[in-house]
Amino acid sequence: MALSPxxxxxxxxxxTLSTLIGRTVKLTRKGREYSACCPFHQEKTPSFYVNDxxxxxxxxxxSAHGDAIKWLTEARGLPFMDAVKELAATAGMEVPAPDPRAAARAERAVGLTDAMEAAARWFQDQLAGIDGSEARAYLEKRGIAAATIKAFGIGFAPDSRGKLRKALDGFGDQMLVDCGLLIAPEDSREPYDRFRGRLMIPIRDQRGRTIAFGGRIIGQGEPKYLNSPETALFDKGRTLYNLDRAAPAARRAGRVIVVEGYLDVIALAQAGIDEAVAPLGTALTEAQLERLWKIVDVPTLCFDGDNAGQKAAMRAAERAYAAMVPGQSLRFVSLPGGKDPDDVIREGGAAAFEAVAATPRLLVDLLWETAAAGLDLAGPDGRAALRHRLDEVANAHTVRVIAEEYRRAFRDRFYQDFGWKRGGDRDGNRDGRGGGAGGPRRLPPGQRAVEEAVLRAVLVGLALWPRAIAAVAEPLSDLLIDDPQLSEVRDELLSTAITRPTLDDGALRSILDMLRMPPKGDRGAAPELGYAFLKSADDSESAEYQLRELVELLAREQALTQEFERVAQRLIEDLSPSNYEALESRRQALREARAALLGRAYEIGSGPEEQV
Structure with a gap:
């Protein structure tokens, strides 16, 4: 059975070769390689190296040398097809079914490579000839030097329907059609040249073999860029332009830069930045990302500064987030004023590009911007929509630790931008509503004791059940707390929940100490109230439910208190008989409603648990 290249x-x-070999050989990491004592001969000093x-x-x-397939055939003695099947099963690939024509196709693929190399040489000859004068002028205008033209194999396709076909007639029409150089009309007319009147840029595989072309129109015309169709040699979604030259440079530089177009890559290379690649006119695919991550853990994307380029970056961010593993990510460079890398290089050289590249944005920032796009974040509806979108983004990853860390990062930024601000100045006033004309609120001593006991119990409960903090964060942050100690504890809880989403015993102990309460082992922390979350160490669902209900009750009580104060102030300011009766009636109703809420909060703490 023959398999295609x-x-x-x-x-x-x-x-991953190191994973494969590491199953039977103890490997030691050395930089970007792994070393071991050679399994093929006896030695005491490691001279066997694995390069992923x-x-x-x-x-x-x-001198033992080989790839993953050869490892299985040489080290384990597997037949070739058994080695392929084992690797394919691990990689999630299906081995093609036996086909008597496969060997012929494999042999034909060699012929296709020969045809593409011949075409590349012919295009280069045309650039240097009479027909190439306009293309040469275009390259000169773009500032592309002769050495760069040679290094990248740039050529020219004359504006003719048959010159290439005639020049390569030794390969036969069918082979030239199969490798995308000719177009075969469906009406049985003769094939004709696909590329006409275009600057020709060879696309090479990782081994440096020409597998396709990108053609840029000279002058006016559409499409501006024309790529080879997919062929037995060319898989657009898996190929990155210039990867053969960029990969070694990227390993030396410790970075790889992804730009949008061929000429951006060429301009960067001419300026001395050789570690640049480009996708082929499509969004960055998972397969291309995998190739990039094999070179460096955090590639840098530098797409054009126009709207299309920024949208492409956002699509890449979403795709990368879902595909990456811990340790992998992307960085993003934003170019100013809708420019592309070629513009930046021509205006200021490599130094100008490096200055922009020195401050990349992180993947988490691009995901945030994507989620926030089109939302009015000035109001609660827009912010609620943003939180919902951010949760969806974080949950898109199947690796729990990644999803948790991104959820934490989103929550951190959200509350930094919109969160724990309690609405006003440093004195605790909320948009001028804090104390009103009558000054800060004053509750009767008995009622204050009940309210503070409930609040103290809630804060202890949240320290003991930190998973409930996210559900009550907003109403809790809005509570006006007179007691400086309780206010400090509330702030510490909210801050710790953001920066340390899984509170450890040390964090809990410090918070409980601020309340002068016993540590987590003793849940009799508020003996005056018998809440389940202060007694049971097992019933998390009941505890979280009670905590949410209590914080909501306290928030509603606060709103009633604020309205009560406004009504009381109006009674002071307006003594007219016509208004007094209505205002006094409203004040009494508010007093009763507020007392009922606090009574309910107290009842929750004297529920069934107390009666057992």
Whole structure:
């Protein structure tokens, strides 16, 4: 059975060689490689190395060398097809079914590569000839030097329907159609050249073989860029332009830069920044991201500064978040004024680009901006929608630790921007409503004792059941607390919930100490109230329900108290008989409603648990 080179290349790409070899050989990490004593010969000093980025192992002692497939055939003695099947099963790939024509196709693929290389040389000859004068002028205008043209193999396709076909007639029409150089009309007319009147840029695979072309129109015309169609050689979604040249440079530089277009890559390379690649006119795919992550853990995306470029960056951010594993991410460079990297290089050289690249944005920032797009965050509806979107974004990842950390980061930023501000100045006033004309509120001593006992119990309960904090964060942050100690504890709880979402015993003890309460082991922290969350160490659902209900009751009581104060102030300011009766009636109703709320809060603490 014959397998295509494309299938085998993808199989190797999807296999982490160090993981495979590490199952039977003890590997030690050394920089970007792994070392071990060679399993193929006896030695005391390690000379066997595994390189995941290059996908091979090598022994400097006995010269053993190979890839993942060869490891299974040489080290474990598996037949070739058994080795392929084992790797494919691990990589989640299906081995193609036996096909008697597969060998012929594999042999034909070699012919396609030869045809593409011949075409590349012919296009280069045309650029240097009479027909290429306009293309040469265009390159000169773009500031692309002769050495750069040669390094990237840039050529020119004359505006002719048959010159390439005639020049490569030795390969036959069908082969030229199969590798995308000719177009075969459906009406049985003769094939004709696909690329006409275009600057020709070879697209190479990771081994440096020409597998496709990108053609840029000279002058006016559409499409501006024309790529080869997908062929037996060319898979657009898995290919990155310039990866063959950029990968070694990226390993040296410790970074890889992803830009939008061929000419951006070429301009950066001419300026000395060789570690740049580009997708091929489409959104960055998961397969392309996997290739980038094999080179560096955090690639840098530098898409154009226009709307299209920023939308492409946002799509890449969403796709990368869902696909990455712990330790992987993306960074994003935003170019000013709708410029592309080529513009920046031509205006200010490599220094200008590096200055912009020195302050990249993080993946979490792009995800936030994507979620916030189109929302009016001045009002509660927009903020609620943003929180909902951010939760959806965080939950899109299946790895729990990543989802939790991004949820925490989103919550941190949300409350930094909109959260624990209690609405006014540093004196605790809420938009001028804090004390009103009558000064700060004053409750009767008995009622104050009940309210503070409930609040103290809630704060202890939240320290004991920190998972409930997120559900009550907003109403809790809005409570006006007269007691400075309780206010400080409330703030500490909210802050700790953001910065340390899983509160440890040390954090709990420090918070409880602020309340002069016993540590977590003793739940008799508020003996005056018998709340379940202060007694039971097991019933988290009941505890969280009670805490949510109590905070809501306290928030409603506060609102009633504020209205009570406004009515009382009006009674002082307006003594007219016509208004007095109505205002006094309203004040009495508010007093009764407020007392009922606090009574309910007290009843919750004297529920069934007390009667057992």
């Amino acid at each position: 494309q299938f085998l290349d993808e199989l190797r790409d999807r296999t 980025e290059k996908g091979f192992y090598h022994c400097f002692g006995c």
